[in-house]
Amino acid sequence: MTRQLITLIVNGDRYQVPVAPHETLLDVIRDQVALTGTKRGCTSGACGVCTVQGEDGRAVLSCLALAIEWDNRPVTTIEGVAGEDELHPVQKAFLEYGAVQCGACTPGLIMTAKALLDENPDPDEEAINEALAGALCRCTGHIKVKIAVREAIKAMVADAAAEDSHGV
Amino acid sequence: MQLPLFEYHRPASLDEALATLGTAGSSLAVLGGGTDLLINLKLRLERPRALLSVRELPELAGVSVDAAGTLRIGAGERLTDLATHPLLVARYPGLAQAIRAVGSRHVRNMATLGGNLCLPTRCWYTNQSEGWRGSQLPCWKTEGQVCHVIKTASNCRAIHSADSVPALIALDARLLLRSSQGERELPLADFYRDDGIENNVLAPGELVIAVLVPPARLRSVFVKAAARTGLDYGYATLAGALGGSNRAPKSLLLVAGSVGTMPMVLHQSARIILADGLTEASIEAAADAARDDLGEVTNLFTPPGYKKRLVRGLVRRVLNELRRQKLPAAD
């Protein structure tokens, strides 16, 4: 088995990692980059706990992505979502509106919700459901998750408005 | 579940891809988005020596309409891009709906159209881990001599559940294939075979390049009956595309998916509508007639009788929606 040295760009940090063709992005992020916030679940694309964002911001199932295809392509994981001292608005809303319970699916849900809002800052109910359907959450039953996503949208709109009014 | 060992090739050009494909034969698996192939590899359903990644090939990219009005969709296009493509949404709503019905949004972000067109059939006796399969006698697909679903069947009856396919067949789409020997085009409907193992006629060395949808102003609808919206295989799906008016329809194709080893065209139901137009009574009659065209369905995941009832309901729904839908605007 030959390994190829690739550059994985995770949350802006560059990691030189030797990967074999059969190793998934999930394996490499967890085992070699040692970021374990991205969870290992069903490993067949049905539960969404391994969700990361690719360079276009879209949600990617890292269990079904070959690491070798991610040479020099930026990846955002759950560890790269919050600011230095402040949670991302999606994280804040999840916390405030009780959308986090056991936490095992939470990183995947946050990445899923963030990917949605990065692509579509004003999603309707249908778009929210569409995005979240790929991620499983037994504890919350998605109910407070949907509320939190809607509240995050409001907060982000308010933040943007505040920024505008201050002018640059 | 872990992936088995394999080699990985990313050809720099289509020619290189076709050359590799031509010489490697069945020891090579074509990798699109990976959302189905990698699961099957994890389940050890396929054991290729190498994967050939074709998604980035420029010849497989793009959505365009030529001078004659033929729509061309590259096989490497991602499903998310297609489901939201303004042209598809406006002119081919049934196709956009069908593509949106594939997997989850997560899956569609990665999966390609070509991958969906070449989706292997699925069955709960085979799409399981190797350890799980150890409890069952091998079936046609796992080198045995029996079908666990339909005991009397002489070949594999696993279910074809690629949602984009019925919608494309309803639009009379054609498929563009290429190998190092040359190119060929065939109706998408003729691409599929009534066999759960070799479920299409892709020749060794051939690659799906694009789908071509002939010019026509059609109303189109796709519905999927699945336990869950947003992530599931359907119990049954139905696509319909209608030319002409409600009173005087000129063309109608109704295609059922997820009912057997290949999509099934419901000729009898369409004939009723073409003869009588879209009325409440003709829709009911067309729904009732669906049963005759379905023939033997694969009752997997659902008990006998349900799928036929379901398709009846879906025919009614699709026809009612077609009846209400406005004809897409011309360019």
Add this chain to the structure above:
Amino acid sequence: MASRKADLAVVGRDQPRLDGAHKLTGRSLFTDDVVLPGMLHAKIVRSPHARARILSIDTSAALALPGVKAVITHADAPKLYVGIEQPLFRQEIVNYIGDEVAAVAALDEATAAEAAALIKVEYEPLPALFTIQDATRPDAFLIHAKAKGNIAWQQAQDLGDVEQGFAGSAHVRTDTYTTNASHNCYAEFHVAIADWSLPDKLSMYTPTQTAILFQKSLAGALRLSDGQVRIMNLNTGGGFTGRTSVRPHHDVAAVLSRKTGRPVKVRATADEEFIACRAGGEVKYTFRTGVSDTGQIKAFEADITFDTGAYVESQMIVLTLTSSYIHSLYKIEASRYSGRLVHTNNIPYYFHHGGGLAQMAFGLGQHMDALARELGMDPIDFHLQNGVTKGHTSMTGTFFGSCGLAECIRKTAKQAGWKRKYGKLPPLKGIGIGVGAMASGAKGVFKHDTSAAFIKIVDDGSMSLFVGLPDMGQSSHTAMAMIAAEVLGAQATDITVISGDTDIVPLDVGALIQRGTFNTGNAVKAAALDARKQLEVLAAARLGVKPSQLVFRDRQVYPKGQPDKAIPLKKIVYDTLHSREGRFVMGRGFYNSPKESGTMAYSFGAQIAEVTIDPDTGFVTVDRIVASHDVGRAINPRIVEGQIDGQVFSGLSQVLYEQTLLENGQVMNPSRLDYRLPRSYEMPKVEHIIVESIDPFGPFGAKEVGEGPIVCTLPAVANAVANALGEPVNEMPITPWKILQILGRRAKARAGS
């Protein structure tokens, strides 16, 4: 003495969970994230047969594989039992598909998997039993010789004069129901990392609802003393009654670790999860109820048979739970219960979310609804008439010190618009009510039902609260911090909750039987009061009042009614320590129910569901759920809502979606895709009504909210579907094909009449 809401500074206000930011940023550690030095990976070799004789086991090829460190079979653990009767590895007969036969530890997971495949086991397949019906036939062979008639366990009881009760009833109705096998399906898969490299100490990382039971069970099985077993449950990714006992993989990790002298990790693969977890099996119920012509229940009889699968562990508790449930909900004068666990060659079952009661409520709720309709009564009036009330003592000896059942029913009905809708909805629309009751802890697992807590306060005023109660998502640690903060006049965020290590934390029976808030909450309150007493000495002297006159609130201490004289709490703490006496503040407390057996408090609830049936597909959409729950006191209201939400999800999911599909003992849908849990699209809006009956025995009046809502959801949704169809549905889940079948039959009957 019950506190008024206004008197409370912390309890009753929304507090985001204290570990939330860690969970939301990927910093929270779960067992699968742990890597120990030298850690090996294990795979279990399982029987592919539902029943077979083992003829030979050849491990030589596996042992020869480079990277393999150990292979174990029955010979390595001959007298090791998981639970009562399940040997860790089978020597002679395997009893279900998945039965453990051997295990291998290797340097990495892939090598372990490869080695497992190289272990050659020769079997002689034997006939097997897969249904309750087959297993209980008089001529059925015995799966275990000592379980005559394949009855693993049974329980029967008569309370009151049952015959007279039925004889004196104006109406008697009998119904039968079936609920099918199902699975807990939490986000975190089963996993354990054992380090038993030194003989006198086994350390294990694993998710659990009860570290103490794991400790005792492993110690007993592995011949260690309790203190030699250390259980570390970091975060537990969901419980749902599925992580209340040790499973074979825990013992496998331990034995392999002992054999190799290295830490060993076992993690269930996607489909193995459905075997390792076990969850709930098929259950058959017959309910018979006699009522007076005014609708008063005169006698009730339940006969319940559970498929317990190949082995029993502690499933017999489900008999006790289901035998007494009716008495916690209705005032019953006479009752008969007959229940049994039947062995089959299916997976050894345990419990699904709702612990046997929610599944029972699917049928029981429909049965009572049908009975009310038969009498021409509105089900709401029926429940109000028969429901238990505050001050009632049941035939089983439970005293209800608080009861908000009637309030829940009335408020839910009002908000849902019941009177406007019931019986007046258009075709294919339905509305249904479900009512329920749930114990807040109970004696039964042990003679005691003890939870204990320590609290230490350091001189900056920050506190560490030590509890043995695991938090598997229900936010119990935050609730515990809030209770301690309320007593000590602190903020919840001043408190760090230390948990998840049996070497450190005090005893706690764990997060089961909905005992956390009630029992551990009372223990935490006692520990906090103990710490406060230590602070009161100095504070009372400084302020010149009696300790009983002191108020601890908002990080201040002051005489009652004189907040202007406040001294900062941290100054009191600092001065208590920084004195000649050098008093370090450490509170301790424990709580154990004073009762001989049973439960101190019950929570109550009522839910109303509205559904729409699609006649083309047979699919049911749940349009709305109104859920009220009497939690005694909502310690953390938004979290209480979240608990209700999760159970509404799980309840409607069980009624309409979930089923472990079995064919000859094999799970046909062992994946997160094919085991169909609903997702975002399928979830309705849930409206919450929190009822606070202020229980005299609960901490600040609080009772459980861990399973009370789910026992209401199942009957509410089932009754709504029945209402839309015009007839009850006797099998769960209610599938689309069943719906189309019923609709078809009813249409035919209408056409024929």
